Amino acid sequence: MCRPAGHHHANPRNTSALRALASSSKLVAAQLFIVSLIVHLAKLSANFVFLFILCFAGDLQRCRPFLVAGKQVGVMQPRVLEAALRHPDVFLLDASSGSVWMHPSLVTYEERSARINAVLSQWREEGSFVTLKGWRDECYEVRTGFADPPLLKMERSATCLFGIRQYGVEINGYTRHPQLGICLWLQRRSFSKPTWPGKWDNMVAGGLSVGHSVLDTALKEADEEASIPPHLLLNLKSAGSVSFYFESERGLFPNTELVYDLELPPDFVPRNADGEVDSFELVPVDQVMERLLTPDYKTTSCPTTLDFLIRHGHLNPDNEPNLPELVELLHIPLHYLYNNHGGADGGPAGPSS
Structure with missing residues (x-):
């Protein structure tokens, strides 16, 4: 992965020096230098996972598990916890475990969704x-696992406040250019977008919102973002997934x-x-x-691009002698961490008071 937005180069050599190297006759040496930096930056991004691990290790000063119906669905930082506990009819703090629960009296998808939306609107x-x-007026569904029934829906821009797992679709559009060889189409995001304005990104990307399947999302975004005609989309091939944990001023x-x-x-x-x-x-x-090494590339799109190159x-x-390490960093086991930690006793009656 690459550096968080706003950070400067981890290495004092600047981008112009990299371009000079890449255009020189020592192309192999330049590539070795570049990918070594990529590994270094991937290690930096791995630090985001430590917050998550500390939460499960009992460091309640850093974060707390957030549970719905007895299952962990997120992670809550102190600044969010303070605001959440002002709504005791929606959030409860379990004194015995230190975890935060959505109030157990909210038992249906509709009830939970409506109450959380009221809090977020306030x-x-x-x-x-x-x-x-x-605020997008677009919702993500909150689940215990990717294939599990949703427990509630939540405004997309708010999911990072609760460390809710987010899912998206990304398409690597590439071509075999007769002179340039393998090339990737990159998009520069609109400068008016609320997140990552003006940053370079993969050709097509979109979040998995309520009511859309993975393939539906891929086809919809391919049409809207890049005007790819249906006959070319017949070549669309599933290529697995990447997963990572990223922290910014907006949340987790x-x-x-x-x-x-x-x-x-x-x-x-x-x-x-x-x-x-x-x-x-x-x-x-x-x-x-x-280009991945510049601050002009969307940080959270770097894993997909690196995965394609690998x-x-x-x-x-x-x-890249550290290739196995890099591959691991592109596939943080988020589902294992959520599903095998943070479960709580108390059953349907909810947490102890």
């Missing part, structure tokens, strides 16, 4: 949290991205249709590795 009006300035992001690869003809040029993309650029893979052999054991 926080939005009060300006309590910066993330709610990007335990993200899983369902990944697709899409080989496109060399003469295809994507066009945006929904106003969320500023421009597209076709980038040779060696330049993609360089699966297609552009990052391999010959040019």
Whole structure:
């Protein structure tokens, strides 16, 4: 992964120096230098997981498990806990375990969704949290596991306040250019987007919102963001997933991205249709590795791009001796951590008071 947004280069060599190296005759040496930096930055991003682990280790000063119906669905930091406990009809603190529960009297999907939305709407009006300035009127469903029935739905911009697992779809659009070789289409996000404005991103990406399947989301976003016609989408291939844990001023992001690869003809040029993309650029893979190291690349899209470079052999054991470590960092076991920790006694009656 790459650095959190706003950080400067981890290495004093600047981007222009990297470009000079990449364009020199010592291309192999330049690639080794670049991928070594990628591993270094991936290690930095792995620190985000430590907060999560500390929570399960009982460090309640850092965060607390958030449970719905006795199952952990998130992680709550102190600033959110303080605000949540002002709503005792919605949130309860379990004195015995230190975990936070959604009130056990809220037993249906509809009840939970309505009550949490009322709280979030109040926080939005009060300006309590910066993330709610990007209110989307789009909901994510909260589940104990990806295939489990949803327990409630929550405004998308608010899920990071509770460390709710988020799911999205990303499409690597690539082509075999006759002169440049394998190239990836990258999008520059609209400068008016509430998150990551103007950053470079994968060709197509979108969150998995209420009412849409994974494939539905992929097809919808491919049409809206890049105007990819249906006959080209027949080449869409599922390529697994990446998962990571990211922290910013907005909150906590335990993200899983369902990944697709899409080989496109060399003469295809994507066009945006929904106003969320500023421009597209076709980038040779060696330049993609360089671009990942700049602060202009969306941090949470780096794992998908790195995963593509690994699966297609552009990052391999010959040019990156730490490849196994890098692969592990792209697949943080979020589902295991949530599903095997944070379960609580107390049954349907809820936490002790």
